Amino acid sequence: MDDTPSGGTVPPGAVEAAPPPAMIKADLLAGLFFLVLGAATFEGAWTMDRLEVRRINPLTVPGLVPGLLALALLVCGLILTLRSVRTAAPGGWSDLGQAIVSTAAQRAGAVLVLTLGYTLVLVGLLPFWLATGLFVFAFIMVFEAWLATPRRTVMQTLPWAVGLALVTAIVVTLVFERLFLVRLP
Template identity: 40%
Template sequence: MNAGSYPASPRADFLGALAWIAFGALIVVMSWQMDRFAAQGATPHTYPGLWPGLVGGMLAALGGILALRSLGRARSAGWQAGESDDTEIVAPSRFALGAGLFFVYALLLVGRGLPFWLGTALFVTAFVFLFQRAQRTADGRAARGIVVALVCGGATAAAVTVVFEQLFLVRLP
């Protein structure tokens, strides 16, 4: 489904970039201010603010890249120039399905008595299966879609559980 062209001016991109830079910087500052639990023997790679700070830094860096891109476009075409965008827009039903799956995962599967690894495996399996179902059915590979979804769910659950429990020393529900 192609919803048509959406002109994006360099000015709009630049203002969006400034917002992402500010948001990323705010995350970095707040992460830096978090307690590091050094008195309890925490190591630098287990500080609670480390990973949010890295994500905030990445958001700010990507905002900087967007700002540079918009400045380049403004230099060549002017601040008000728009461009066509032929990006496929996601159908509202697919968005609702994704949002629904995220809410089920966050509100019902994790922290409600179900082990984290099992909730994560169920979520990823359902997500992959439901979002690839139409394509796999059209290709005549519906059975393979179930196997791929199960492998993705199991591998993701195992990897996330091992990384958080062994590397970050986080006890998962």
């Protein structure tokens, strides 16, 4: 096998390019966030009812999957934090500020706002099918008419968003209620 980058191996003496300082700081902040989120989720899963009174099998307790996911989040957050600390490079926090206001960060922020709005506000306040339909509609409108490159007009996006929102709300509701036998809020 040849030792060229195109041959799949790194030549001897070649150094891997270091990530930009803004990414290192962003990784540090994200890693710390995931550590806190994982710890809070694990605590919630650990204190969740075990249902021993109902003689529920310990492998089917409600907190098992969230607890395992929280442990995975903790491991990933720890790896991300340690990696960013290990590869720390010079660069001011202004680099991080520029990364935060980038297009990718705006998209991530929009996803965060939409999903938290759906789970914390809409579900429970509205019937599930309506909350799901509104979420899908808003998601399509935001990412097609506002954050898309190139942007589509609202009139181009509206029929597509309404159609997908209706179909998704109906299908998801029926699948959960009829197939999985879940009572939805």
